[in-house]
Amino acid sequence: MSSKGVKGNVPKGGKKKGASFVIDCAKPVEDKIMDIASLEKFLQERIKVGGKAGALGDSVTISREKNKITVTSDNTTFSK
Template sequence: MAPTKPAVPATKPQAKKPQIRGKGLKKKKVQLRFVIDCTHPSEDSILDVANFEQYLKTRIKINGKTGNFAGGKGAQHSVTLGREKGTKIILNSEIPFSKR
């Protein structure tokens, strides 16, 4: 008699169950961080970083309104703008924000 292979049942790989969107799932929080390095323009006296920061605070629109840094829908400080080391301006946003 010829040797035979032992009978092993063929198993199919189990497919992942599709997760139904419902009450249990929450969206991921959007974290955007933009850094503007003003080192060279400020060293050459071309740009004053404090004035540029104030300009951005007055011009950035949040929810269709300029100067609206308090946030909306109960969110405190959804967009923040600040300086780091005197030459870098950092913009943090927890809401979708235009990159233009």
Template sequence: MAVTKSGSATKKSDTRKFVVDCSGPASDKIFDVAAYEKYLHDHIKVNGRTNNLEDQVKIVRANDKITVTASIHFSKRYIKYLTKRFLKKHQLRDWLRVIATDKQTYLLKYYNINQGEDEEEDDEE
């Protein structure tokens, strides 16, 4: 049996804060930030259950940005997964992608579809 040291075995309160920046598509009126906020409220699971956020996970909307603050273990990848599911549900997945801009922020950005048009113009010249 392993012997453990007792005493200073306290857990620190690890508060993680993630931001999803939806400003580009929201300014073009194709992305509803309020609906996305509600989707996150309804679909984030805490201890294996949805609608169980309590004080452990807080979701705040400020203009076109959603901030998710968690006082429990919470992965950034889970936010990306839920965002992609929301985009697929609203048939926006073909137009928007989720990009990590830094360690705590995601950005919704349009796919660059102008590359094919540029090649056609070069062939005509």
């Protein structure tokens, strides 16, 4: 018997894709309802990684550009 062309259950060598969330705060900032720096600080303090709030480490990054905040995770599941 020949096993020509049979690969079995070999996982592909790809990297898992992390999640990315973009929060557009243009309208509230223009109306002076909120300060985007305060929201960024709030997210850094409240996002839980591994069950601990504020412990983002290298797996989660929060960046701010004008009126948008981007939260990016690398292979991390967020706690509820």
